[in-house]
Amino acid sequence: MLTAHEFLHRLPKMEMHLHLEGSIRPGTAADLAHQNNVKLPPHDRVEDLYHYNDLKEFLDIYTAVSDSVLSADDFRRITYEMLESCAANTARYVEFFFSPQVHFVHGVTFDTMIDGVIAGMDDAKADFGVDSRIIPGVNRELGPKAGEELLDMILARKEERLIGIGLDFLEAPFPPEPYADLFARARKAGLKVTAHAGESGPAAHIAGSIDALGVRRIDHGYHVVTDEALMRRCRDEGILFTCCPSTAAVTSPWTVLDAEHPIRRMADFGLKVTINSDDPPMFSTDLGEEYRKAHDLLGFSPDMLRRSILDGIEGSWLDDGEKRTLATAWAAEIDALIAEFQPIPSRLA
Ligand code: ADE
Ligand code: ZN
Numbered sequence: 001m002l003t004a005h006e007f008l009h010r011l012p013k014m015e016m017h018l019h020l021e022g023s024i025r026p027g028t029a030a031d032l033a034h035q036n037n038v039k040l041p042p043h044d045r046v047e048d049l050y051h052y053n054d055l056k057e058f059l060d061i062y063t064a065v066s067d068s069v070l071s072a073d074d075f076r077r078i079t080y081e082m083l084e085s086c087a088a089n090t091a092r093y094v095e096f097f098f099s100p101q102v103h104f105v106h107g108v109t110f111d112t113m114i115d116g117v118i119a120g121m122d123d124a125k126a127d128f129g130v131d132s133r134i135i136p137g138v139n140r141e142l143g144p145k146a147g148e149e150l151l152d153m154i155l156a157r158k159e160e161r162l163i164g165i166g167l168d169f170l171e172a173p174f175p176p177e178p179y180a181d182l183f184a185r186a187r188k189a190g191l192k193v194t195a196h197a198g199e200s201g202p203a204a205h206i207a208g209s210i211d212a213l214g215v216r217r218i219d220h221g222y223h224v225v226t227d228e229a230l231m232r233r234c235r236d237e238g239i240l241f242t243c244c245p246s247t248a249a250v251t252s253p254w255t256v257l258d259a260e261h262p263i264r265r266m267a268d269f270g271l272k273v274t275i276n277s278d279d280p281p282m283f284s285t286d287l288g289e290e291y292r293k294a295h296d297l298l299g300f301s302p303d304m305l306r307r308s309i310l311d312g313i314e315g316s317w318l319d320d321g322e323k324r325t326l327a328t329a330w331a332a333e334i335d336a337l338i339a340e341f342q343p344i345p346s347r348l349a
Contacts, residue, residue, distance in 0.1 A: 007341040008291045011305060012330045014312045015091040015276055015287055017219050017242035019137070019168075020098035020117070021066040022279025023082035026050065029065045032077075038068040050282045055200045055251040059169060062282065066102040072116035079120025085280065087128035089287035093326070094132040095317060097166050100150055101139045110153040114162070121161065133163040133317060135194065138182065140167050140174040147182045155189055163317050164192030166219065167209070171201035176208045183213040192317045194242075198223035200251055203230050210239065217242065217315055222252045222262040224271070235270045240315030244278035245293040246285040257297040264298040272311040275300075302338045309334065 002010070024032075026046035033040045041064050043049045049065070052058040069078060086094050098117065100110055114134075121132050136154055138147040154162050165186050167179055176195055183193050195209040199220035206224055209215045218224075221241040224231055234241075243263045249255045254262050267273045275294045277287045285293075294300040300308070313327045 001343070002337070002341045004295060004341070005292060007302065007337055008295055008305075009090060009288055010337055011090065011291065011309065012333055013089065013091045013287060013291070013309065014274070014316060015086050015094045015096070016217075016274055016312055016316060017244055017276035017278055018082070018086070018094060018096045019062075019279050020078060020082055020096055021069065021102065022062055022282050023085065023096075024065055024069070024078050025081055025281050028078060028081060029068065032068040032070075032074055036068050036070050036074070038070075040064060040068070050284065052250060056170060058251065058279070058282065062099075062279065063102050065282075066099060067106060069103065070106060070108055072112050072119070075113050075116025076120040076123070079117045080123050083121065083124035083130050083132060084128060085286055086132075087124070087130045089277075091287055092130060093316065093318070094130060095135055095163065096132060097135045097137040097168065099137050099139065099168070100153070101142055101146060110150075110157065114157055114159060118159065118161065133161050134159075135164050135166045135192075136162065137166040137168040138179065139169045140171070140176075140179070140196075141169045144178050144182050147179060148185075151182060151186055151189075154186075154191070162191075164194060166193075167195040167197075167213070168219070169196075171196055171199055171205060175201070175205055177212045180212040183215075187214055193217075194219055196220055199248075203227040206230060206234070210234075210237070216240065220244065220248065220252070221266070222248055222254055225262040225265050231266075231269055231271065238272060238315075240272040240274065240311060241266060242274050242276050244276050245290050245298065246283040247278040250283065257293055259299040261298055263294070264300070267300065267304055267308070272308075272315060274308050274312040274315070275305075302341060306331075306334045306338065 030046045124130050193215050194217040195215050196219040197205040197209040203223045203226050217240045219242050275290050277290045280286045313323050
């Protein structure tokens with residue numbers, strides 16, 4: 001027999017909503033700041049840096065910590081450490097965001113960042129077997145022109161693991177529509193697209209991201225529960241929501257993680273919902289803890305988690321053959337784990 005937490009740990013997992021800079025460990029933030037002579041905001045212990053009351057406060061610290069990541073080797077280190085933590089939490093495939101625009105301010109070139117990130121991905125693949133893809137995030141606070149310049153760099157790099165683009169940073173005052181042309185050009189060039197929406201902003205940002213940006217994936221999306229017609233539409237169209245329980249409890253209006261939380265209501269309604277960790281050390285969590293919160297607090301059953309993982313494979317940006325192979329293998333593995341965790345009584349007799 002497995003305990004619930006052993007069962008959760010052993011589930012094969014994807015991580016589809018994770019930010020590179022949000023994964024910088026407190027000790028690494030302190031090392032890099034010291035090495036690169038960058039001042040972190042005042043704090044008594046590095047861990048104390050990572051406490052916030054809302055998305056704005058969080059993003060200020062996220063940016064301040066990102067300021068100390070400068071060389072290709074710094075990017076290699078934070079990428080490697082992020083993927084090491086993913087592997088320790090049984091994630092085998094990771095599609096992660098990073099925020100090139102926060103580093104441009106300090107003169108870091110896109111190629112320097114990507115050289116380091118790719119080196120970290122290669123090292124993590126060799127050491128932990130975890131496979132990964134990069135999603136540069138367009139900072140919605142900086143406007144479409146800056147985003148277009150970033151897209152030029154992404155396309156010029158011709159790196160196939162630069163698999164798509166996202167849209168992130170402060171949501172509520174910055175709706176998605178101004179990014180329509182940029183997202184159309186990215187899609188035409190073969191990039192996949194996703195957008196943060198309905199986290200701190202309204203359900204209209206979810207509809208706007210689907211209609212104006214052409215996304216089939218929404219990062220967070222909790223405000224969908226305020227618009228039942230939109231819920232039905234997202235269910236009919238198979239929109240995937242990459243949810244992050246610990247972040248939702250700080251940056252959305254729904255701060256209590258229980259069976260009434262939007263993440264659970266979304267899953268109960270039949271929406272496709274995956275469990276992810278967003279900015280793990282910055283929210284004192286990791287992917288395993290997010291699965292424990294989904295199970296222990298939101299009340300996700302083993303079958304709901306099975307469905308969520310398989311929906312994640314389907315909504316991932318792997319190619320169709322890889323998706324089929326993974327779905328078959330993981331479904332069998334999860335079924336065996338469920339049988340071990342919840343043996344059918346007659347089998348015990
Ligand atoms: N960047 C990192 N985490 C984020 C979040 N939760 N919302 C918007 N932008 C982010
Ligand atoms: Zn995010």
